[in-house]
Amino acid sequence: MALATRTDKRPSLPRTVWDSTVGKKTVMAVSGLLMLAYLVAHMYGNLKIFFGPGTFDGYAHWLRVVGEPFLHYTWALWIIRVVMAAAVVAHAVTAYQLSRRDRAARPTKYVHRKARTSYATRTMRWGGVILGLFIVWHILDLTTGTVQPGFVPGHPYANVVAAFHEWWNDVIYIVAMLALGLHIQHGFWSAAQTLGAGSKTRDRTFKTLANLLALVLTLGFVAVPVAVMTGLVS
Amino acid sequence: MRLTLRIWRQANADAEGAMTTYEIDGITEDMSFLEMLDALNEKLILAGDTPVAFDHDCREGICGACGVVINGDAHGPERTTTCQLHMRHFEDGDTIDVEPWRAGAFPVVKDLVVDRSAFDRIIGSGGYVTAPTGAAPEAHATAVPKPAADSAFEHAECIGCGACVAACPNGAAMLFTSAKVNHLNVLPQGAPERETRVLDMVARMDEEGFGGCTLAGECATACPKGIPLTSITSMNREWLRATRKAGR
Structure with a gap:
C-alpha cells in the first residue's frame, strides 16, 4: 500500500513570515539591525563635532551631495530616511502585534510574582516606546528645527550647540540614550538568536558584542551633549 | 515540619x-x-x-x-x-x-490541573517520522554522526511537562516546540520531513494561542531537563531555512 502523500499548497513566503510569531520576530530582528547599522554611522558622524564647525558642517553638507552625479542632491539622504522610516514602522508594528499576543497568551498573572529577567529584557517594550517618542522629538529638534527657536537650516554645528544649552534638552537626550543602550543590549543578542546565528559556543561572543555596541553607542551619543554642557564644544 | x-x-x-x-x-x-x-x-x-x-x-x-x-x-x-x-x-x-x-x-x-493537550496537537502536527512499520531496521543501515546523536538525545530529554510555558512571561511554547523539532531535525531519520515539520509545528504552536519568544530565558531556567535556550535559536534557524526553501 502506498503511503498517503500530502500535496497541500503552502502560503507564499511573505504570508508565512507575517502570519508566524517566528516570522514577525525575524522582521523585528532585521529592521532592528538596519536601525543599529544606521546608529553606528550616525554616532560616528556626530563625533566630528569635536573637530570644529568646519568639519561638522562640511560633513553634513557631504551627506547631501554624496552619490552625485549618479544621485541627485539629497537623494542618498532621502533613500536612507525612507529605509529608516520603513524599519521603524515595521519594528513598531510587529512589536505591538507580538506584545498583544503575548499578553493574551498569559491572561492570568501568578499570585506569587518574581522578577528575574534582566532590567534590559523587562524594559524592551516601554523602552521602545520611549525611543519612538524620542525619535519624533529629535527630528523636530535638530532636523526640522520646529521646536527650537533660532534654528538655522544648514548650520548644524550652531544648532546642536544651541539645542544642548538647554539643560532639560540634555536630560531628554541622555535619558533616551541610556534607554537606547539597554534596548540594544538585549535587542542585538535577541536578533542573533531570532536569525539563528547564535549557538552554545557563540553565545558569549554575541553577549559581549551586544554589551560593547550598547556601551559604545551610548557613550558616543552622550559625549556630544556632555561636551556642550562642559563648554568643550561651543 | x-x-x-x-x-x-x-x-x-x-x-x-x-x-x-x-x-x-x-x-x-x-x-x-x-x-x-x-x-x-x-x-x-x-x-x-x-x-x-x-x-x-x-x-x-x-x-x-x-x-x-x-x-x-x-x-x-x-x-x-x-x-x-x-x-x-x-x-x-x-x-x-x-x-x-x-x-x-x-x-x-480543576485546582492545580491544567489541560496541556495543546502540546499533543503540536506533536501531532509534525513531531514524528513517517516510516513504514514492520521489523526493526538494521541498526547500522542509517549512520548517525555522533554530534547529531548527542544533540538529538539532548532535545529528546524533553518530557513535555509545560514548565517552559508556565515560566515564560509571554506564555510561549518555544522551548518545548524547539526541543521536539530539533530532536528529529538533526537525525537522518527526520530529514525527509525536515522542512514541513518545523513549519507545521510552529504554525500549530501559534494556532494554539501560545505567545511569542522575547528571549527572556525563563523557560530554560525552569526546564527540569536542562533544554538550553539555544534550542530556540536552532529552531529559528530551521524555520528560516524551511521558509526559504518552501518559498521557491
Whole structure:
C-alpha cells in the first residue's frame, strides 16, 4: 500500500513570515539591525563635532551631495530616511502585534510574582516606546528645527550647540540614550538568536558584542551633549 | 515540619478560583512535594473536604505529568520536576504558594490541573517520522554522526511537562516546540520531513494561542531537563531555512 502523500499548497513566503510569531520576530530582528547599522554611522558622524564647525558642517553638507552625479542632491539622504522610516514602522508594528499576543497568551498573572529577567529584557517594550517618542522629538529638534527657536537650516554645528544649552534638552537626550543602550543590549543578542546565528559556543561572543555596541553607542551619543554642557564644544 | 500552604482552589474550568490557606504538620524533609500534598489530601478527606486535584504519574521525574508553580517558580526552587522536589528544600514554618501553570493555552481544569493537550496537537502536527512499520531496521543501515546523536538525545530529554510555558512571561511554547523539532531535525531519520515539520509545528504552536519568544530565558531556567535556550535559536534557524526553501 502506498503511503498517503500530502500535496497541500503552502502560503507564499511573505504570508508565512507575517502570519508566524517566528516570522514577525525575524522582521523585528532585521529592521532592528538596519536601525543599529544606521546608529553606528550616525554616532560616528556626530563625533566630528569635536573637530570644529568646519568639519561638522562640511560633513553634513557631504551627506547631501554624496552619490552625485549618479544621485541627485539629497537623494542618498532621502533613500536612507525612507529605509529608516520603513524599519521603524515595521519594528513598531510587529512589536505591538507580538506584545498583544503575548499578553493574551498569559491572561492570568501568578499570585506569587518574581522578577528575574534582566532590567534590559523587562524594559524592551516601554523602552521602545520611549525611543519612538524620542525619535519624533529629535527630528523636530535638530532636523526640522520646529521646536527650537533660532534654528538655522544648514548650520548644524550652531544648532546642536544651541539645542544642548538647554539643560532639560540634555536630560531628554541622555535619558533616551541610556534607554537606547539597554534596548540594544538585549535587542542585538535577541536578533542573533531570532536569525539563528547564535549557538552554545557563540553565545558569549554575541553577549559581549551586544554589551560593547550598547556601551559604545551610548557613550558616543552622550559625549556630544556632555561636551556642550562642559563648554568643550561651543 | 510545620507549613502554611496557600493553594489555588478552583472547582472546575468555569468556576472562580482563589488561593486557599491550609496548615499542615508532621511533614518530614524526606517527603517529596507531591507526598506532602498527599498528606494534606488525606487530612482533607478525613475532614470531609474535597482533596486538592493535581496531576502526577511516574513520580520518578521522567513522565512530565506533574508540575505546579511553587513560590513563583515552575517545579519549585530546585531544577527538577515537582515529584522529585523534596521538602528538605523548605524550612519549618515556611509559607508556600502553590499555583497551577498559567497560560492561555493551558486552561485550568480543576485546582492545580491544567489541560496541556495543546502540546499533543503540536506533536501531532509534525513531531514524528513517517516510516513504514514492520521489523526493526538494521541498526547500522542509517549512520548517525555522533554530534547529531548527542544533540538529538539532548532535545529528546524533553518530557513535555509545560514548565517552559508556565515560566515564560509571554506564555510561549518555544522551548518545548524547539526541543521536539530539533530532536528529529538533526537525525537522518527526520530529514525527509525536515522542512514541513518545523513549519507545521510552529504554525500549530501559534494556532494554539501560545505567545511569542522575547528571549527572556525563563523557560530554560525552569526546564527540569536542562533544554538550553539555544534550542530556540536552532529552531529559528530551521524555520528560516524551511521558509526559504518552501518559498521557491
